[in-house]
Ligand SMILES: Nc1nc2c(c(=O)[nH]1)N[C@H]1C(S)=C(S)[C@@H](COP(=O)(O)O)O[C@H]1N2
């Protein structure tokens with residue numbers, strides 16, 4: 142490579158770097174403006190939330206399958222990377238034609254502004270961070286590339302100032318880069334540190350419940366490796382479309398019950414507590430749970446019955462659905478029947494395992510409906526109950542390829558041993574959990590290799606809405622083994638053997654696991 146080609150390649154690389162730094166300044170300035178105007182209105186979060194709402198079902202399923210609860214981190218990291226790559230391209234374009242790179246920044250700014258304005262609760266002010274950030278990034282890009290040109294031209298002319306121009310460009314780019322990192326990281330940290338919602342939650346004092354869940358003797362089996370009967374809040378699976386956890390202050394929170402009702406009702410958090418709290422044990426399940434998966438958990442929920450709240454508003458005849466709405470715009474369609482049924486305790490929950498709802502699990506109020514998958518019932522950060530019809534309204538996931546109604550399918554899971562939980566030869570236990578919310582589990586059977594189905598021992602059920610634990614004694618011999626499990630509910634229905642995918646309304650199939658015994 143001759144010197145001229147080398148110089149040219151070098152200049153292009155420097156232009157890309159100046160572009161990336163300008164991209165960083167775009168994001169950092171936006172975060173800084175968001176900190177002092179509208180929290181969480183930065184371009185990455187806004188575009189990220191927008192992307193979550195428009196991605197096709199397979200992409201969402203892929204993200205949950207591959208990244209689990211880190212799916213959002215992955216999305217944010219990809220978006221960040223995309224911004225830097227696009228900004229680097231803008232740098233090269235700006236070098237090629239003046240204003241072309243800046244124009245790309247303008248386009249990015251417009252995209253971010255539009256994405257921001259489509260978010261639930263957005264105001265014109267929410268557009269400010271992206272707009273100011275884009276302008277700052279574009280101005281910096283124009284300036285830095287101008288400097289780079291000067292250095293290039295001076296060098297080409299063999300001018301004495303070439304060295305000085307080079308230093309100027311490098312120093313300015315370096316200062317902008319450091320400034321962007323400091324402002325960007327500082328803004329996000331400042332935003333987290335000054336967000337008062339965690340402190341507000343810590344200060345919440347809930348009244349003592351009128352009734353508590355009674356846990357019968359034998360409700361919990363003592364088997365190493367089995368899922369605990371109650372899932373700790375920290376271990377409870379989390380699935381939602383929220384890129385940042387909504388901050389909802391119970392002091393200003395209110396629930397509106399409207400739509401096809403005789404009387405529109407508004408309740409404050411205190412109104413809800415004043416209705417009296419009872420404790421319920423319910424196993425929650427996500428429709429995205431694969432056979433053998435871990436998107437299922439049990440908690441003691443403290444709350445008031447939805448039917449008591451609905452009774453105040455008096456639903457009109459003809460209504461057959463309640464569309465529950467979150468502050469972030471998510472909605473779930475729940476059959477009115479499931480909420481008013483005297484045999485089913487659908488609740489508005491304010492506490493989970495003895496603590497106010499964790500922020501990620503819907504603080505301050507969420508719905509919990511036994512027997513229905515989370516996406517059609519378990520709305521977190523709840524703000525509205527609209528009494529309506531399935532004909533008139535659709536929930537968030539309905540146009541995205543999931544059924545409008547989705548009762549939980551009876552299922553069972555092997556917790557131990559598993560591929561990742563091998564056992565030693567000798568006496569051991571095969572154990573796990575099984576659930577058939579609202580009906581209850583009658584029996585669980587296990588098959589080892591080609592043997593007969595054997596009855597597992599069941600824990601004493603707390604109620605029909607809570608999973609049971611099961612276990613089977615096994616004389617494990619060294620080598621590889623195949624274990625299968627299937628459950629039957631109290632109505633005598635056996636778990637579906639045929640494998641079905643999670644879409645459109647939940648997976649089916651008997652779990653089979655391979656274990657190596659040493
Ligand atoms: N606001 C809101 N509520 C939501 C969701 C959501 O995306 N947004 N997801 C639902 C789904 S799909 C499930 S499975 C449950 C999960 O509740 P968890 O995260 O507390 O386990 O919440 C439900 N409630």
Ligand SMILES: [Mo]
Nearest residue numbers: 427428515516
């Ligand atoms: Mo879900």
